[in-house]
Amino acid sequence: MLRLTDQDLLNLLDDTESDRAERKESFKGDVPKKARQAVCAFANDLPGHNLPDILFIGAKDNGEPSGLEVTDQLLLSLADMKTDGNILPLPVFSVEKRMLKGAELAVVTVMPSDMPPHKYDGRIWIRTGPRSSLANEQEERILVEKRxxxxxxxxxxxxxxxxxxxxxxxxxxxxxLPQAFASDILEANGRTYEERLASCRMIVAPDDTTPTVTGLLALGKRPQDFLPGARIQFLRINGTELADPVIDEEEIGGGIVEMLRRAEDKLKAHNRSAVDIVSAPTHLVDTPYPQAAIQQVLYNAILHRTYESTNAPTRVYWFNDRIEINSPGGPYGNVTVENFGKPGITDYRNPNIADVLRTFGFVQAFGRGIATARRTMELNGNPAPEFETTQSAVVCVLRRKS
Incomplete structure (x- = not known):
């Protein structure tokens, strides 16, 4: 991530006509919405500057400081724009406090994207002079072509x-489409089928209709014909070792939505709850594993696995005392074997598959799956999830409540 010098920032802060800078006096009212529009537009980089763009929080329209106190909570709120799932695909930006003109400013540095068009709240935003605006059909075509x-x-x-x-x-x-774009955008949409597929990164371009990996996983009729490893192998083992008898097994394929729905049905069927009507005045429901923990780990396994150069499936092995979920491909990018699972450490091998999972409703926000699994396991009385990471796989072990 490129860090601009103080002089570079001052030049952008004072240039009120620049399409590379946005200034906001605070982060209240409708500013969080406007800020996300600006981040989306900066990531799309329609002017083609191929340079980082800046969102200043704590600056007036004329570039002078507004006197805002830049707190840790403000910086966290700004950072949340990256992972709350409202801008898709996920943008790349940094957030920091800088001293400019003798005052504190929060500076959001947004990198131009390799994967335009990005959309916020189902709409594609671009920069038109010093303001953000909605892209028209021709501008959207340009963004697709840039990709x-x-x-x-x-x-x-x-x-x-x-x-x-x-x-x-x-x-x-x-x-x-109804979940990916706002209804008014769809109603006004004069784009062809091929143009809409290309805008959503399902094919290469309107004039090159070759499906992408994301397109086949999201919409493919038989994606495993092209991506043999894009499946889930489920085993229910009556014992604690792989050599013990298998009492249920299934190879779960299809598109990513069908695959996850079928896997969830299978997991729910085996996660049988027991009802205790003796120990308390009202009946108690005892579940071996919190369903939310299993779901979050499974979603993470599908999202973060590698689909490149491997025929290995995502494996879900259910033993009598534990569940093991094996995701092919080790940690990626900023995530390493050493820092895996630590709060705030995230990266995305498959940012466009993340877009699909968010659009179809499997993910509401990013970077919180492991935390959710840990919290729900603790609340249910289970041991904490265990993670075994190597360069070739990540294995999560969920142990049954004793």
Missing amino acids: RYKTLPFDIYPLPSAKISDLSRVIFENEY
């Missing part, structure tokens, strides 16, 4: 052997 010449994550690589006919138009138009 072709960037270094892309694997989840939007094209799969040349796949065709647009391998994607389900019914799922895209009836399930994905």
